[in-house]
Amino acid sequence: MLHYIIKRVLLMIPTLLVISMVTFAxxxxxxxDYLESYIAELESQGESVDKDKIAFLRQQYGLDKPLxxxxxxxxxxxxxGDFGYSFEFDMPVSKVVGNxxxxxxxxxxxxxxxxxxxAFPIGIYSATHQYSWxxxxxxxxxxxxxxxxxxxLALVMLYFANVYFGTSIGGLxxxxxxxxxxSWDKLSSVLxxxxxxxxxxxxxxxxxxxxxxxxxxxxxxxxxxxxxxxxKGLPRAKLILKYPLRLxxxxxxxxxxxxxxxxxxxxxxxxxxxxxxxxxxMMLNAxxxxxMYLAGSFLMFLxxxxxxxxxxxxxxxxxxxxxxxxxxxxxx
Amino acid sequence: xxxxxxxxxxxxxxFDTAQIEKMDAAQERYFLASQWQLMWWKLKRHKVAVISAxxxxxxxxxxxxxxxxxxxxxxxxxxxxxxxxxxxxHLFHEGRFIGPFVYGWNYRLNMQNLKREYTPNRQDVQPLxxxxxxxxxxxxxxxxxxxxxxxxxxRGQVFLLGTDRLGRDMLSRIIYGARIxxxxxxxxxxxxxxxxxxxxxxxxxxxxxTDIVIQRIIEMFRSFPELPLWMALSAILPVNWSPILVFFxxxxxxxxxxxxxxxxxxxxxxxxxxxxxxxIAAELMGARPRRVIARHLLPGFMSHMIASATLSxxxxxxxxxxxxxxxxxxxxPVTSWGVLLNEAQNINVVALYPWLMLPxxxxxxxxxxxxxxxxxxxxxxxxxx
Numbered sequence: 001m002l003h004y005i006i007k008r009v010l011l012m013i014p015t016l017l018v019i020s021m022v023t024f025a026x027x028x029x030x031x032x033d034y035l036e037s038y039i040a041e042l043e044s045q046g047e048s049v050d051k052d053k054i055a056f057l058r059q060q061y062g063l064d065k066p067l068x069x070x071x072x073x074x075x076x077x078x079x080x081g082d083f084g085y086s087f088e089f090d091m092p093v094s095k096v097v098g099n100x101x102x103x104x105x106x107x108x109x110x111x112x113x114x115x116x117x118x119a120f121p122i123g124i125y126s127a128t129h130q131y132s133w134x135x136x137x138x139x140x141x142x143x144x145x146x147x148x149x150x151x152x153l154a155l156v157m158l159y160f161a162n163v164y165f166g167t168s169i170g171g172l173x174x175x176x177x178x179x180x181x182x183s184w185d186k187l188s189s190v191l192x193x194x195x196x197x198x199x200x201x202x203x204x205x206x207x208x209x210x211x212x213x214x215x216x217x218x219x220x221x222x223x224x225x226x227x228x229x230x231x232k233g234l235p236r237a238k239l240i241l242k243y244p245l246r247l248x249x250x251x252x253x254x255x256x257x258x259x260x261x262x263x264x265x266x267x268x269x270x271x272x273x274x275x276x277x278x279x280x281x282m283m284l285n286a287x288x289x290x291x292m293y294l295a296g297s298f299l300m301f302l303x304x305x306x307x308x309x310x311x312x313x314x315x316x317x318x319x320x321x322x323x324x325x326x327x328x329x330x331x332x
Numbered sequence: 333x334x335x336x337x338x339x340x341x342x343x344x345x346x347f348d349t350a351q352i353e354k355m356d357a358a359q360e361r362y363f364l365a366s367q368w369q370l371m372w373w374k375l376k377r378h379k380v381a382v383i384s385a386x387x388x389x390x391x392x393x394x395x396x397x398x399x400x401x402x403x404x405x406x407x408x409x410x411x412x413x414x415x416x417x418x419x420x421x422h423l424f425h426e427g428r429f430i431g432p433f434v435y436g437w438n439y440r441l442n443m444q445n446l447k448r449e450y451t452p453n454r455q456d457v458q459p460l461x462x463x464x465x466x467x468x469x470x471x472x473x474x475x476x477x478x479x480x481x482x483x484x485x486x487r488g489q490v491f492l493l494g495t496d497r498l499g500r501d502m503l504s505r506i507i508y509g510a511r512i513x514x515x516x517x518x519x520x521x522x523x524x525x526x527x528x529x530x531x532x533x534x535x536x537x538x539x540x541x542t543d544i545v546i547q548r549i550i551e552m553f554r555s556f557p558e559l560p561l562w563m564a565l566s567a568i569l570p571v572n573w574s575p576i577l578v579f580f581x582x583x584x585x586x587x588x589x590x591x592x593x594x595x596x597x598x599x600x601x602x603x604x605x606x607x608x609x610x611x612i613a614a615e616l617m618g619a620r621p622r623r624v625i626a627r628h629l630l631p632g633f634m635s636h637m638i639a640s641a642t643l644s645x646x647x648x649x650x651x652x653x654x655x656x657x658x659x660x661x662x663x664x665p666v667t668s669w670g671v672l673l674n675e676a677q678n679i680n681v682v683a684l685y686p687w688l689m690l691p692x693x694x695x696x697x698x699x700x701x702x703x704x705x706x707x708x709x710x711x712x713x714x715x716x717x
Contacts, residue, residue, distance in 0.1 A: 018552045022561075029568040147699035149650050151657060152673075152692045155682060162683045265559035269654055273677070283560065284658055287567035299564050307555045 004318060012311055019303045020078070024071050027296040057085060078300065084293030088286070093297050097282070101301055104267060104278040106190075107197055108305070111263050114202045115209055116252060123213030123248075128240060130218060138210070145207035150266040154200045154273040197274055201266040205259040212258075216251050220244035250321045256313035261306050268302070371635055374712040381708020384701040391698060395511045402504035403483050403490055405467040406667060410489060410499040413437065415448050415685050418494040418502075425457050433459040434490050447684075458488035494687035496675055505672055506691055512668035514698070516583055516652045517645040523587035524648075525641055528594025533625055535595065536602025543599070550592045558589060562651055566660045575666040582661050586648045597640050601633040635713040642706035646699040653695055669695050 039054065065073070077084065083093035122142075126135045220226070221244055229239050271280025279298050286295040365373075375381055394401055410416075419434040436456030440449045466483035470476050484490035493502035535546035565585045569578055605611065606629065614624050655661030656670025657677065664671060669691040675681065676688040 014548070015552050015555055019556065022556075023564075026564045026568060030570075143700060143703055144696075147646070147696050147703060149654060149695065151654060152689075152695070155676065155679075155689060156692070158679045159682050159686060159689065162679065261555070261557045264557040268557075268560050268563070269658065272658060284563065284660070287563055287660060290567065295564060295567070299560055302557050302560050303555065306557050310555065 005315060008311065008314055012307060015307055016304060019307070020075055020300060021071070023296050023300045023303070024074060026299065027074075027292040028067065028070075030290055030292065078297070083297035083300075086286070086291055086294040088289050088291040088294065093294050096294060097279075097297070100277060100279050100282060103276070104264075104271075104280075104302075105305065107194070107201070107267050107271075107276070107278055108260070108263055108309075110194055110198045111202045111205070111267065112256060112259065114198045115206045115259060115263075118202070118206045119209040119213055120252070123210045123217065124240070124245070126210065126214045127217035127221065139214075142207035142210045145203040146211075148203065150200055150204060151269045151273045153203060154197075154270045157196065157200060158273070197267070197270055197276055200270050200274070201263060204266065205263050208262075209252075209255055209259060212255060213248060213251065217244055217248055220247055250317060253313050253317045253320060257310040260309045260313075264302055264306055367635065371709075371712045375708055378708035378711060380704045381712075384703075384705040384708070387697065387701040388705060391510060391694075391701075392514060394507060395514055398508050398511055399469045399471050399477075400479060401481055402501075402507040403466060403480055404501040404504040405469055406500075406505060406508040407665065408467050408500060408504070410495060410501070412439065412499070413489060413491065413495050414499045415497060416450055416489075416491050416495045416499070417685075418687050419452075419491055421492065430457065430459055433457050433485075434488075434492075436488060456488075458485035458490065460490060461485065493690050494685070496672075496688060502672075502687060502690060505667060506669065506694060509667045509669045509672055509691065510694065512579070512662065512666060513649060513652065513670070513695070516579070516586070516668065517649045520583045520587040520590065520648045521641055521645055523584065524591040524594060524644070525637070527587070527591035529598055529637070531591065532595030532598025533602060533629075536599035537606060537621060537625055537629070539603070546595070546599075550595060553589065553592045556589070558651070559654060561589065562586065562655055563658065563660050566655050575663050578663055579666055582652060582655060586651045590644060590648060593644060594637065594640060597636065598633070601636060602629055605629050605632050636710075639706060639710040639713045642702060642709055645706075646702045649695070649698060649702075 074084065081094060083097070085091075086093045086096045089096045122138055126138050129135050221240075226239065226244065229243065230236070234242075267278065268280040268283065270276070271278045272284050275281060279302065283295055283298040286292075286298065362370075375385075399405075416437055416439075419437070421432050421434060423429060423432060425433065435452040435454060436458055437450040438453045440451070441447075442449050460482050461484070462482050464480060464483045465478045466480040468476065468478045482490075491501050491503070493506065495501055496505070531546060535543045562585060566582055569581045573581065602625075606624075611624060611628055614628050619627070652661055652668060653670035653673065656668055657673045659674055659677075662668050662671050672691040673689070676691075682689055
């Protein structure tokens with residue numbers, strides 16, 4: 001068991017390293033370094049360029065050194081919590097980002113729970129009532145959910161909220177709490193606003209999960225132990241709850257790995273449409289103005305979030321499923 | 333058997349040993365049919381898939397004839413009709429049948445909130461003309477023509493889906509946008525298909541260390557959240573690239589992240605197929621890996637590949653739409669559905685001019701059709717099940 005966990009965590013490190021290399025390559029890709037474009041921008045605005053500051057920044061971020069050294073420098077900075085310098089906001093990235101990353105995590109986690117909550121009963125219903133009208137209807141709804149892009153759903157919801165309720169449903173908290181420290185009132189305000197992005201982001205993931213859960217359960221329901229249990233007189237509902245469903249629970253944990261990247265992707269673009277104070281709008285902004293350190297750290301953060309999320313789901317699965325657990329500790 | 337014959341009647345004809353294996357005509361047809369034929373028969377039984385295939389054919393067929401189908405050109409501007417709402421199509425005017433026609437708009441600028449207000453003018457009946465002369469265009473850049481399937485009445489206008497901020501007809505723009513939105517999926521798929529086949533083929537055929545390394549790489553690719561990476565990659569496309577170059581750049585970006593699932597499918601299929609006797613036989617007879625892969629393995633799983641490829645097109649179409657919607661993807665004058673939706677990004681615009689959201693509909697229909705068709709194809713790819 002311990003062996004498996006250690007192996008799994010160690011495997012994560014090369015993945016994160018490659019991700020960081022890709023991210024760094026993206027940061028480096030636009031021609032010229034950031035200070036050059038920064039200076040050019042300042043000059044185009046007719047402002048004077050502070051030579052000392054430029055020199056300081058150049059030295060601080062090692063921009064005068066070869067590429068490999070810059071990479072090591074950048075990575076080392078990240079490990080110490082220094083994500084680089086945002087030229088647009090003229091301050092360190094970690095200060096600009098603030099609690100946007102927290103909110104992204106909050107929205108993503110809430111979406112996962114929402115996905116579970118919806119997919120679980122529907123998936124079971126669809127599998128146990130295969131080829132019924134309910135199954136067909138839910139399957140079609142699922143397809144529709146898969147086909148509708150998140151941002152379009154967000155737009156349509158914005159539109160209908162505006163038409164029928166005359167309110168704007170954007171944002172993640174009431175205005176008076178923006179920039180305020182966390183308090184119970186703020187938390188409740190966030191929770192009140194949270195459901196809209198969660199529903200919007202969750203639809204496609206939920207639809208996918210229902211389809212997979214249905215297929216998995218259908219496979220389970222045809223197995224011999226189910227027939228045996230039925231033949232011995234176990235009531236159907238009790239049987240399903242007691243055996244196939246427990247296997248399906250494992251699947252729920254395992255499926256995070258499949259759902260999480262799409263949830264995080266969806267969260268980004270939905271956040272832009274709904275103007276949530278998460279990483280999405282700021283990342284888009286940073287990309288458009290080629291503020292690459294800021295964009296790069298968002299990319300790095302989101303990728304890490306995905307990798308860690310998948311890791312957590314893998315580890316939880318190990319705890320839950322003895323088949324994997326025993327395989328992991330096989331060497332003894 | 334005649335009633336006079338006894339139950340234990342024994343024919344004196346010589347015993348045909350193959351008798352029990354004789355099949356009737358229908359069975360024979362089934363067993364002798366090629367795999368593609370079997371797939372086709374099975375696919376035909378899947379009604380939803382057939383309907384979806386018809387829709388897809390319609391969509392792709394329309395891209396061949398965009399210029400003729402659209403009542404206006406892509407960039408025709410009507411400065412008198414900025415943000416005109418969709419005109420409903422009528423058949424009867426004051427109880428009299430006229431054929432399809434629209435009422436003209438009365439335009440007034442509300443001086444209090446500077447809103448453009450359009451009201452239908454009930455006197456101004458503008459019957460549509462069919463197979464008529466309208467905006468001039470160069471068909472596929474080759475033939476000059478001005479033939480349209482339908483055009484507005486003489487000195488009239490027809491905006492069935494409204495106009496945008498420059499007074500361009502939304503319907504025409506959606507028809508033209510289909511060209512880009514649909515081809516980007518196919519083009520990207522071709523690239524990712526090739527990548528997936530080659531890389532998955534190598535991993536599955538050689539196995540061992542090569543396989544492990546490739547598997548790891550695929551896992552790393554998959555752990556990136558797609559959209560943010562797409563966004564980052566398209567943001568670093570040089571600003572001075574021409575829109576056409578950007579189009580190919582975006583296609584490449586979409587394809588470069590999409591091949592992993594195909595490669596995985598190829599690999600797992602290859603791993604099971606390469607243990608088959610006929611492969612070992614071919615190898616023993618001295619066939620090179622390339623020949624074994626291309627001649628003996630590829631035909632074995634091509635149908636599967638095509639089915640999963642169909643299912644991966646929607647992701648690319650959506651990817652392009654999302655990127656263009658955010659303003660990081662294609663740029664005008666290249667017009668895709670995503671570029672059209674870019675105008676509907678702002679809630680204020682959407683609330684005032686909701687018809688700008690209409691390009692959403694073809695996107696959803698296209699993706700649903702691809703999903704259902706791909707599903708049917710996947711079922712049909714296993715014709716013996």
